[in-house]
């Protein structure tokens with residue numbers, strides 16, 4: 001699944017959990033759960049993989065920035081607002097983390113996770129081409145709308 005969708009689902013988890021540590025841990029678990037569901041993938045070659053990965057990485061960072069701005073803006077001043085912000089950030093970070101191994105290995109020459117984790121991560125993928133609109137975009141819209149609604153509701157309390 002696109003890392004952008006992991007970021008958005010992590011925002012949903014953070015806004016629902018309201019506490020950073022559970023949001024972070026559930027975010028990590030959600031990554032593996034979502035990767036087992038049918039999603040877009042199975043690239044023709046490395047070049048296509050990189051094109052998608054770079055665009056997706058940038059979109060994921062943009063999504064993090066937009067969600068962070070929204071939760072900071074929506075949050076009441078004081079500790080409840082700060083806790084919601086921290087929970088949403090922790091949810092997004094946890095949910096995106098399993099996908100950081102590849103860019104870290106390519107850019108820094110350093111693998112973040114043990115081989116066993118990366119093998120499991122690779123084995124659980126349920127990928128097929130032609131699922132961008134039907135799966136990834138639909139999921140992105142669902143996660144973004146849910147995150148926005150939760151953040152608005154939590155912040156209103």
Ligand SMILES: [Zn+2]
Pocket residue numbers: 001031035098099121
């Ligand atoms: Zn993944």
